[in-house]
Amino acid sequence: xxxxxxxxxxxxxxxxxxxxxxxxxxxxxxxxxxxxxxxxxxxxxxxxxxxxxxxxxxxxxxxxxxxxxxxxxxxxxxxxxxxxxxxxxxxxxxxxxxxxxxxxxxxxxxxxxxxxxxxxxxxxxxxxxxxxxxxxxxxxxxxxxxxxxxxxxxxxxxxxxxxxxxxxxxxxxxxxxxxxxxxxxxxxxxxxxxxxxxxxxxxxxxxxxxxxxxxxxxxxxxxxxxxxxxxxxxxxxxxxxxxxxxxxxxxxxxxxxxxxxxxxxxxxxxxxxxxxxxxxxxxxxxxxxxxxxxxxxxxxxxxxxxxxxxxxxxxxxxxxxxxxxxxxxxxxxxxxxxxxxxxxxxxxxxxxxxxxxxxxxxxxxxxxxxxxxxxxxxxxxxxxxxxxxxxxxxxxxxxxxxxxxxxxxxxxxxxxxxxxxxxxxxxxxxxxxxxxxxxxxxxxxxxxxxxxxxxxxxxxxxxxxxxxxxxxxxxxxxxxxxxxxxxxxxxxxxxxxxxxxxxxxxxxxxxxxxxxxxxxxxxxxxxxxxxxxxxxxxxxxxxxxxxxxxxxxxxxx
Amino acid sequence: xxxxxxxxxxxxxxxxxxxxxxxxxxxxxxxxxxxxxxxxxxxxxxxxxxxxxxxxxxxxxxxxxxxxxxxxxxxxxxxxxxxxxxxxxxxxxxxxxxxxxxxxxxxxxxxxxxxxxxxxxxxxxxxxxxxxxxxxxxxxxxxxxxxxxxxxxxxxxxxxxxxxxxxxxxxxxxxxxxxxxxxxxxxxxxxxxxxxxxxxxxxxxxxxxxxxxxxxxxxxxxxxxxxxxxxxxxxxxxxxxxxxxxxxxxxxxxxxxxxxxxxxxxxxxxxxxxxxxxxxxxxxxxxxxxxxxxxxxxxxxxxxxxxxxxxxxxxxxxxxxxxxxxxxxxxxxx
Ligand SMILES: [Cu+2]
Ligand SMILES: [Cu+2]
Numbered sequence: 001x002x003x004x005x006x007x008x009x010x011x012x013x014x015x016x017x018x019x020x021x022x023x024x025x026x027x028x029x030x031x032x033x034x035x036x037x038x039x040x041x042x043x044x045x046x047x048x049x050x051x052x053x054x055x056x057x058x059x060x061x062x063x064x065x066x067x068x069x070x071x072x073x074x075x076x077x078x079x080x081x082x083x084x085x086x087x088x089x090x091x092x093x094x095x096x097x098x099x100x101x102x103x104x105x106x107x108x109x110x111x112x113x114x115x116x117x118x119x120x121x122x123x124x125x126x127x128x129x130x131x132x133x134x135x136x137x138x139x140x141x142x143x144x145x146x147x148x149x150x151x152x153x154x155x156x157x158x159x160x161x162x163x164x165x166x167x168x169x170x171x172x173x174x175x176x177x178x179x180x181x182x183x184x185x186x187x188x189x190x191x192x193x194x195x196x197x198x199x200x201x202x203x204x205x206x207x208x209x210x211x212x213x214x215x216x217x218x219x220x221x222x223x224x225x226x227x228x229x230x231x232x233x234x235x236x237x238x239x240x241x242x243x244x245x246x247x248x249x250x251x252x253x254x255x256x257x258x259x260x261x262x263x264x265x266x267x268x269x270x271x272x273x274x275x276x277x278x279x280x281x282x283x284x285x286x287x288x289x290x291x292x293x294x295x296x297x298x299x300x301x302x303x304x305x306x307x308x309x310x311x312x313x314x315x316x317x318x319x320x321x322x323x324x325x326x327x328x329x330x331x332x333x334x335x336x337x338x339x340x341x342x343x344x345x346x347x348x349x350x351x352x353x354x355x356x357x358x359x360x361x362x363x364x365x366x367x368x369x370x371x372x373x374x375x376x377x378x379x380x381x382x383x384x385x386x387x388x389x390x391x392x393x394x395x396x397x398x399x400x401x402x403x404x405x406x407x408x409x410x411x412x413x414x415x416x417x418x419x420x421x422x423x424x425x426x427x428x429x430x431x432x433x434x435x436x437x438x439x440x441x442x443x444x445x446x447x448x449x450x451x452x453x454x455x456x457x458x459x460x461x462x463x464x465x466x467x468x469x470x471x472x473x474x475x476x477x478x479x480x481x482x483x484x485x486x487x488x489x490x491x492x493x494x495x496x497x498x499x500x501x502x503x504x505x506x507x508x509x510x511x512x513x514x515x516x517x518x519x520x521x522x523x524x525x526x527x528x529x530x531x532x533x534x535x536x537x538x539x540x541x542x543x544x545x546x547x548x549x550x551x552x553x554x555x556x557x
Numbered sequence: 558x559x560x561x562x563x564x565x566x567x568x569x570x571x572x573x574x575x576x577x578x579x580x581x582x583x584x585x586x587x588x589x590x591x592x593x594x595x596x597x598x599x600x601x602x603x604x605x606x607x608x609x610x611x612x613x614x615x616x617x618x619x620x621x622x623x624x625x626x627x628x629x630x631x632x633x634x635x636x637x638x639x640x641x642x643x644x645x646x647x648x649x650x651x652x653x654x655x656x657x658x659x660x661x662x663x664x665x666x667x668x669x670x671x672x673x674x675x676x677x678x679x680x681x682x683x684x685x686x687x688x689x690x691x692x693x694x695x696x697x698x699x700x701x702x703x704x705x706x707x708x709x710x711x712x713x714x715x716x717x718x719x720x721x722x723x724x725x726x727x728x729x730x731x732x733x734x735x736x737x738x739x740x741x742x743x744x745x746x747x748x749x750x751x752x753x754x755x756x757x758x759x760x761x762x763x764x765x766x767x768x769x770x771x772x773x774x775x776x777x778x779x780x781x782x783x784x785x786x787x788x789x790x791x792x793x794x795x796x797x798x799x800x801x802x803x804x805x806x807x808x809x810x811x812x813x814x815x816x817x818x819x820x821x822x823x824x825x826x827x828x829x830x831x832x833x834x835x836x837x838x839x840x841x842x843x844x845x846x847x848x849x850x851x852x853x854x855x856x857x858x859x860x861x862x863x864x865x866x867x868x869x870x871x872x873x874x875x876x877x878x879x880x881x882x883x884x885x886x887x888x889x890x891x
Contacts, residue, residue, distance in 0.1 A: 077768050077867055150765045154726050156742060157767060162725060247742035253726055254741060287614070293629035296638075318728055318737040318764075320720075320746035323660050330652050334645045341641040342634070344603060351610040353627065357619050358611075366611065373603050377596040384592050384648060386585045386655040389736025390574040393728060393763040459572025459732040461763040464771030471570055471759075514619075556628045 036120035037528055038109050041127050043424065045102025046417075048131055049095045050495070055138075056090035057491060059083045064481040070469035080465035081148035082167075086137075088151030089171065092267065093178055094134040096409060100274040101126075101185045103416055104213045106424065108189060110519035110526060111207045113198025113535050118191035119184075126184040133178025140167035147171040150463060152264060155245030155256035158234050169238055176231040179224045186220030189213050198518070200537040205557070207517045207540065208291060211298050212277030215305040216270050222309055223266035230259035257319065261312035269308045271405065273301060275412030276343060279365045282415045283347050285515045286362035287354030290553065293346045294540065300339035307336050317388050326385045333383035340376055344369070359513070360434035364415035367442055371407025375400060378453065393463075396456025402449045411441075414494070421498070422512045426524040427505030433497040440490035447483025451476035516541035570759050574732040578758070578779075579750040581659045581735050588655040595644065659736065663717055663747040668693035673706060676719040679727030679740040679762065681869055682769035683831050683844040689719075691789060698793050699819070701831030703839045704777045707785035708755050714782070720746040725767060731760030731777050739764055755779050761845075768867035774845030788838075795822025796834050796890050808882035812873065820890065830870060837891040843868070855884050 032044060063083050066075040075083070105123065109116055117123045140146055147167040149157040158168050193214045197206065206214075233244040233256075243249040245256050284291045291297065311333045317326055347369060356362065378400040382388050391397060414437075421429050455476040460467065467473055511520040520543055522531050539545055539553035575590075577583045666674050670693050678685040686704050688696040706716045720729055722740040729748060730737040738748040752758075762773035780788070798806050806823065809815075815825035821834040831844075839849055843865045847853045857864055858880060860872035875883065 077771065081765075081768060081770075148768070154765065157725050157765075162767060251743075253743060288623050290626045290628055292627060293634050296629065296634045318739045319741060320738060320744065323656055326660070327649075327653055327656060330656075331645075331649045334648055334652075338638060338641045338645060342638055345637045346629075346634075348603070348606050348610060349627075349633070351607075351614060353624055354610075354614050355621065355624050356611065356615045358615060359619075366607070369607055370604060373600065377600055380596055380648070381589070381592055384588065384652045386652065386659045386736060387589045387592055389659070389738075390582075390585055390589070390732060392737060393730075393765075457574055459574065459730075459760070461730065461761060463765040464761075466771050468570075471572060553626075556626075 036116070036124045038105050038117045038120065038123060039424075039526065039528075041123055042102045042104075042106030045098045045105060045127055045130070048127075048134070049099035049102060050498075052090050052094040052098075052134060054491070054495075056087050056095055057488075059087040059090065061484055061488070063087065064484045066465060067467075067477045068481045069478075070467050070474055072466060075465065077465045078145075078148060081150075081463070082146030084463060085148055085150050085171075086146045089137060089175070090134075091405070092151060092271070093175060094130070094137070096271045096405065097182055098130055099413055100216070100271065100409075101130075101182065103278070103413070103420070104189060104209075104216070104274055105185070107420065107519060108192055108210055108213055109196065110423075110522065110530055111210050111517050112193065112196060112201060113518050113531060113537065114192065114196040115530050115534075117188050118196055119188050122184050123188050126181040126188065129181030129184070130178045131181075133174045133176075133181060135174075136170055136177055137174030139174075140165075140170040143167065143170065152260055153234075153256075154260075155234075155253045156247050156251070158238070158256075159246050160238050161246075161248070169235065172231045172234045172238075176228055176235070179228045179231070182220055183224045183228075186217040186224070189217035190221070193217075198534050198537050204295075205537060205540050208280040208294065208297065209274070209277035212273045212280070212301055215301050216273045219266045219270050219273070219305055219308065223263045223270065226259050227263035230256060230263070233259075254319065257316055258312070261315045264315065265312040266305075266308050268401075268404070269304060271409050272412075273305065275368070275409050275416075276301065278416035278419070279347065279368055279412050281515075281517065282361045282365045282419050283350050285419075285513050286357050286359060286365070287351045288357075289350055289354040290541065290544075291346070292349035293342075294557075296342055297346050300342040303339040304336060307332060307339075311336065314383055314388070315392075317385050318392055330383050330385045334380065337376060337380055337383075344373060344376075359418075360429065360431055360438070361415045361419035361513075363435065363438050364411050364418060367438060368408060368411040368415060371403060371411060371445070375404035375407050378403060391456060393461055394456035395452045395460045395462055398462045399449045399452030399456060402452070406445055406449070414438075414441075417498075419513065420519075421501070422505075422508030423519055423524045423526070425502055425505070426508050427501050427503075428508050428512060429497050429501045429505060433493050437490045437493040437497065440493070441487060444483050444486030444488075444490060447486060448480050449483070451479040451483075455480075511543065516544040518542055570757070572732050572759050577733055578752045578754045578756070579734045581750060582733055584655050584658045585736055588651060591651060592648065595648070599644075661749065663719070663749075666690040666693055671709065671712060671714050673714065673716045674719070675704065675716065676721065677704075677729060677740065679720070679722040679724075679729075679766070679773075680829075681724050681767050682762070682773040682865070684773070684775065685723075685831070688789070688792070696789065696793065698821070698834075699832045700792055700835065701839075702776065702841065702844045704775070705785060705788050706752075706777060706779050707782045708753055708779045709751055710753055710781075713751050715749055715751040717749045718747060720748065726764045727762045727766045727773065728764035729760070729775065730763040731758050731775055733758050734760075734777065737763050752779050755781055759845075769865055772844060772846045772865055772868075774841075776841065776845050791838070792835055796820050797822070798886070798889060802886060802889055805882040805886035808879050809886045812875070812879070812883065814883075817870070833887065833890055835890060836887055837889070851884065851888060854887060855880065858883060 066072055066080055143166045145165060145167055149163060156162060193210055236242040237244050237246055243251040245251045247253050280291055311329055313329045314333045382391055418429055418434055455473050458472050460473045508524045510523055539557055541553045545552035575586055577586045673691045674689040676687040676689055684702050687699045690696055707714045720738055720740045722742045727740040728737045734750040735748055738746050756779055758777040760775035762770060810824055815827055817827040817830035818833045819826050842849045842853055842857055846865060861868055861870040862872055
């Protein structure tokens with residue numbers, strides 16, 4: 001009965017599928033607003049994230065120009081504090097998460113041989129909630145300025161006493177609303193992956209990217225609600241006179257830190273697990289070898305997800321917890337490095353003995369491998385409590401997490417974008433532009449964030465709008481700013497390449513990389529219904545089986 | 558005092574955690590170097606393998622036969638799970654050792670304990686230092702923005718800080734003396750250090766605390782015990798004012814300054830701003846931001862917002878006469 005009722009809705013949704021040539025701007029807009037197609041929603045997520053990436057990038061550049069010289073007068077403290085608050089919030093909530101959720105949205109149904117996500121309309125709701133969250137956040141500029149409490153908004157800076165303007169309300173509201181969107185996306189991924197797989201695709205046979213999306217979704221389910229609760233408490237404090245974080249009236253500044261980091265640490269893995277998935281698709285294809293140790297990789301992913309829920313207070317070593325508590329969190333955080341190490345070793349083993357083709361996706365994947373390692377190792381330094389007491393809240397931390405989020409998340413995401421762009425558009429990206437983009441980013445990135453570690457060693461705290469000359473910090477800050485400037489053309493090239501390749505790029509065909517997962521079995525771009533007939537799957541690499549009928553994968557799995 | 562100033566200016570300011578002068582900062586430094594060697598080795602090995610793979614197995618043309626497919630190997634997986642696990646175990650052990658060295662419990666002041674106890678209160682964007690006791694002797698005076706401590710040459714003279722905040726979270730960080738400890742409203746934390754090297758140790762608030770977080774600077778003056786005791790005796794005195802400055806003092810006391818500032822020995826008893834009793838004994842103004850010169854003091858009173866935009870002392874639009882008088886008065890608060 002229920003199925004019959006659903007039918008017309010779905011039909012209506014597909015009727016809006018655009019005919020590329022006849023689409024005028026208003027028609028395109030209409031389609032965007034009305035669509036429940038996971039592919040269009042996925043693309044909209046990615047475009048939204050790229051727009052916010054540019055905004056967040058401009059904020060970062062302004063920050064860097066202010067720090068170019070000691071006692072520089074370019075930007076005052078209030079504006080500077082607003083800039084880094086908006087930069088951090090934007091990059092985490094409106095670039096990192098949406099770009100990964102968007103890519104997942106596009107790929108998961110295709111990779112598991114489904115026609116759409118489990119709940120297509122909920123999917124559209126998730127996107128719009130995220131977008132509205134972002135707009136709400138930026139609406140603060142209309143009301144007179146950015147929030148200035150930093151992206152982790154330590155109480156009681158968010159209380160009315162210390163933040164009078166409505167900006168803080170918009171910040172909390174924007175994150176809460178987009179959080180609902182993220183939450184629905186998480187639920188949708190879990191339902192889709194558990195219930196919509198093609199015949200024959202047991203959970204042990206899903207593509208690795210899908211497996212990482214599953215665990216990302218689980219983390220979303222655990223991590224976002226505490227944040228939503230904490231944001232609601234801020235809004236109640238500010239607007240209805242409660243005292244959750246109002247220390248003067250018996251509230252607790254400490255409570256916020258626990259709630260925030262209970263979200264904040266898993267968030268790091270929400271931002272990296274899908275990337276692990278993407279490079280786990282790219283590296284095998286461009287080494288022409290099957291992913292080494294799939295089961296161990298899968299177990300490592302689950303282990304990382306579990307452990308990451310129990311390490312949050314490693315952000316709080318300096319708050320004066322007991323030594324035993326500190327030690328537990330240090331040990332748990334260090335343990336995360338074991339499954340992470342397993343992943344790195346397996347990727348290297350996949351490359352070993354392969355036929356490595358350094359096409360653009362692989363170039364970015366190798367960039368990811370070489371840089372993410374460093375971010376992981378500086379993470380080990382930070383987990384060691386006494387070392388962290390010197391490093392926490394210094395520029396070293398800023399260097400560390402940018403290394404993870406750019407060297408890790410962004411490089412990996414770019415690998416994914418270059419890998420799947422032909423599938424999404426039917427055209428190849430320009431390899432020449434891609435390698436310019438890569439090398440500018442690689443060099444610019446190292447120059448930007450490498451010196452930050454040194455500045456941290458030399459005692460420079462984060463979030464300062466200015467500093468005195470003669471402390472040995474000037475030079476390192478100048479190199480950082482130069483590095484940031486070198487990165488700028490890289491992003492411009494990416495945008496240029498993404499746009500112009502739409503018509504200039506070589507036609508891609510169904511499977512330009514000779515890859516093995518299901519999304520490459522359908523046309524590029526895929527039709528609205530994804531597959532004419534739902535394929536039946538026997539192994540993790542169905543297309544390998546097709547091209548090697550004599551030696552199929554399922555014999556070995 | 559002047560010799561100390563010389564000494565302080567001769568030494569180039571240095572905030573490096575790799576240049577420690579106190580036992581806890583030293584054990585952190587030693588641990589850090591060890592951890593960096595371990596992570597550095599891992600880095601070299603893994604990057605070398607990556608480079609080898611790229612050089613050895615890279616093909617410039619696609620196509621050709623697919624290489625042998627290797628699906629995995631249990632012994633290898635176990636090997637590279639166990640090896641990191643051993644490293645992690647070792648890291649936990651050395652972390653524990655140093656952690657117990659660095660984070661010690663706060664003792665109670667005892668007679669002749671050679672220890673200094675100070676309560677530090679963080680304010681948006683300056684530091685309040687309440688000297689509790691030294692060598693078992695009760696002190697109980699307050700000063701601001703410049704922490705004086707004795708150096709212990711033959712025997713240790715530990716300094717114990719009790720850390721509180723009056724408004725938002727701050728963090729006390731002087732890298733050469735100790736790691737960070739946060740000042741959290743509603744909680745009491747503590748930290749300690751000791752040093753045998755006289756000198757000026759710089760640091761600053763390390764937990765973002767609002768607008769002027771960047772200028773919440775810390776100055777720790779470590780001086781020989783005789784100098785330190787002289788300083789203590791002096792700081793404990795109330796402000797003394799010669800007869801010819803009574804008019805100037807009146808000008809100060811008739812302003813709203815007294816609501817926020819304290820000058821011991823007068824009716825000025827505010828606690829919202831730094832204690833000014835011995836203002837001119839300090840080297841800087843505005844929490845370490847500018848040198849404490851008569852010109853800077855004057856500029857500060859004309860408009861603090863020009864110097865430290867957003868700070869919690871407003872401009873008063875004082876007329877020239879009042880300004881002269883107040884500056885004259887403050888200049889004798891040595
Ligand atoms: Cu964390
Ligand atoms: Cu502070």
